[in-house]
Amino acid sequence: MTQTEPLLRLEGINKAFSGVAALTDAxxxxxxxxxxxxxxxxxxxKSTLIKVLTGAYRRDSGVIRFGGQEVEFATPQAAQxxxxxxxxxxxxxxxYLSLSENIFLGRERRRGPFLDWGRMNREARTLLERFDVQADVTRPLMGFSVAVQQMVAIARAVSIDSRLVIMDEPTSSLDDREVETLFGVIRQLGASGVxxxxxxxxxxxxxxxxxxxTIMRDGRTVERRAMTDISKLELVASMLGKEPGELRREGETAFVKNHNQKGEELLEVRGVRSGPALRNASLDVRKGEIVGLAGLLGSGRTETARVVFGADALAAGEVKIAGQTAHLRSPADAIRAGFGFCSEDRKIEGIVPDQSVxxxxxxxxxxxxxxxxxxxQARQNEIVERFIRRLGIKTTGPDQKIRELSGGNQQKVLLARWLCxxxxxxxxxxxTRGIDVGAKGEIQALLSELAADGLGVLMISSELEELAEGCDRVVVMRDGSSVAELTGDGLTQDHLMGVMAHGAAEADTPLQGNTSQGAPHV
Known part of the structure; x- marks a missing residue:
């Protein structure tokens, strides 16, 4: 490879599935x-282009050059x-395998004919320490949080002597500290020529x-720019195929809050405890409002939602539905009560990948x-067609396997599952985890529309901007407990961050209310 030739060059890549173009001259x-x-x-x-590069898909035409040579990897293993x-x-x-077994899977360290467990465990610990992860590398992966599992996957990829590392949404399960650690490793890789x-x-x-x-749209590469030469608004406009001014006007009307339209109380949670992670959760949701649930990873947000939906047992406290004490022993009980629940992990707990839309x-x-x-079937088809139209689900038809849809469209199908x-x-x-700006805006606008029609929404999000702009109120959790409720002028990204980091007692704005009667208000 010459000094001026790029490490990787893909040119004129075309790929179609059943006659439908997925990539055109990418x-x-x-x-x-x-x-x-x-x-x-x-x-x-994006994903199709990556899979063509790494051998998961065979391109229809085009050229791939890597390290100065024209290549065609037959399998992802060959690409690795x-x-x-x-x-x-x-x-x-x-x-079911340990952290060290996962890191060295297919590249096990050996001493003669035997596995060298001591060496693998030592090297695994050293790798994970680079990512600021202190963990027992001999324990099974399933015993750790999604964030730790993501770090293990990243450590595995970095440990391979690679010249190119592709990271697809690597921070989606990480908190701010973990993201900064990952960025440090990425910069180290760049400095070493990777x-x-x-x-x-x-x-x-x-x-x-x-x-x-590099910006892609509709299977085509539409722009390649230096990050310093393009603003966020221009970047998003290029992704969506719109003018920046048009996008700015749409953004100003994306959210419609309902602060002054509080309806009857749908849900009341008081002093709820469940398992070791949830100690004292309190919140309420009224008809026609969107209530956010904020907190760092491990704060108890998901655990609260699971108790409300009957997926986890209630150890202490009380859950009321429409003012009446509820005994939700299973998700079936919650569904009968009129609740729907879209899980964080749509791949594992949401979609059935090999079934149709x-x-x-x-x-x-x-x-x-x-x-x-x-x-x-006639009624089923009518419902499916109606929600495909209403939510703008991009699919070749109801019989298409859901795994073939983009992440944003999979999420729309899951929303439709409950809305019907x-x-x-x-x-x-x-x-909106792992979905693009356009799909995110569509989902946010849909939630505002549904709330305006009287639906109550309890939304967990790690994106503070999303909570501050899209919610009527936000309950903040720390260490398994509700510590504050933010609303009105107090509901800002900075204030959310301060309460999440320091707790209600150290927030900038004085708190009002009594924690024994629920989350204090800010």
């Missing part, structure tokens, strides 16, 4: 040591052996760590659609 160029962003809406072609490592958003490891392709929908991250960006969308409604085990049940309360755990 391109990507990355130099050695460069940290390069690859962005676009869900369905823009050729010097390309890929870290996917969904942790692609084996839960190129990084960084895929993320979090624009601040792109500007923090990347030097260049139709089957996934009507999964919770099947008991109502069935008579003596026979599904009323006509719920009173919808619980959303990270509803």
């Amino acid at each position: 391109s990507l160029t990355v130099s050695a040591g460069e940290i390069h962003a690859l962005i676009g809406q869900n369905g823009a072609g 052996l050729g010097g390309i490592s890929t870290i996917y958003q969904e942790v692609n490891l084996i839960p 190129a990084v392709v960084f895929v993320s929908h979090r624009l601040d991250e792109l500007y923090a760590v990347c030097s260049g960006v 139709r089957e996934n969308l009507t999964l919770a409604l099947l008991p109502e659609l069935s008579r003596r085990g026979i599904v009323d 049940m006509n719920p009173k309360l919808l619980i959303l755990d990270e509803p």
Whole structure:
């Protein structure tokens, strides 16, 4: 490879599935040591381009050059052996194996014919310490949080002697401290000459760590720019195919809050405790409002939602529905009470990947659609077509497998699954995690519309901007307890961050209310 030739060059890449174009004349160029962003809406072609590069898909036409040579990897393993490592958003490891076994899977350290467990464990500990992870590397992966699992996946990829590392939404499960640690490692990789392709929908991250960006739209590469030469508004406008001015006007009307339209109380949670992670959670949701649940990883947000939905047992405290004490012993009880729940991990706990859009969308409604085990297909098709239109789900048809849809469209199908049940309360755990700006805006606008129609929404999100702009109130949790409730002028990103970090007693704005009667108000 000459000094001026890029490490990686993809030119004129075309790929179609069943005659439908997924990539059209797509391109990507990355130099050695460069940290390069690859962005676009869900369905823009990013994942397909990566899979063509790494051998998961065979391209229809085009040229791939890596390290100065034209290449065509037959499998992802061949790409890895050729010097390309890929870290996917969904942790692609084996839960029953230990941390060290996962890190060295397929590359086990040996002493003669035997595995060298001591060496593997030592090297695994050293690798994870680089990511500021202190953990027992002999324990099974499934015993750790999603954030630790993500760090293990990243450590595995970095440990391979690669010249190019592709990171697909690597920060989606990490808190701010873990993100900064990861960025430090990425910068080290760049300084040592390793190129990084960084895929993320979090624009601040792109500007923090990347030097260049390639933008894709509708399967085409539409722009390649230096990060210093493009503003956030221009970047998003290019992704969506709109003018910056048009995008600015749309952003001003994306959220419609309902502060002054409080309806009857749907849900009241007081002093709830469950397991070791949830100590004292309190909140309430009224008809026609969006209530946010904020907190760092491990603060008890998801555990609170699971108790409300009957997925985890209530050890102490009280849950009331419409003013009456509820005994939710299972999700089936919560569904009968009019609750819906979109889990944080749509791949594991949401979609059924090998089933169709139709089957996934009507999964919770099947008991109502069935008579003596026979599904009323005419009614099922009418419901599916209606919600595909209403939510703007991009699919080739109801029979398309949901795993073939983009992340944003998968999330819309999961929302439709509950909306077709006509719920009173919808619980959303990270509803916009890992989806692009366009799909995120559509989902946020839909939630505002639903709340205006009387639906109560309890939304967990790690994105403080999303909570501050889209919620009527936000309850903040720390160490398994509700510590504050922010509303009105007190509901800002800075204030949320301060309460999350220091607790209600140390927040900048004086608190009012009594913690024994629920979360104090800010």
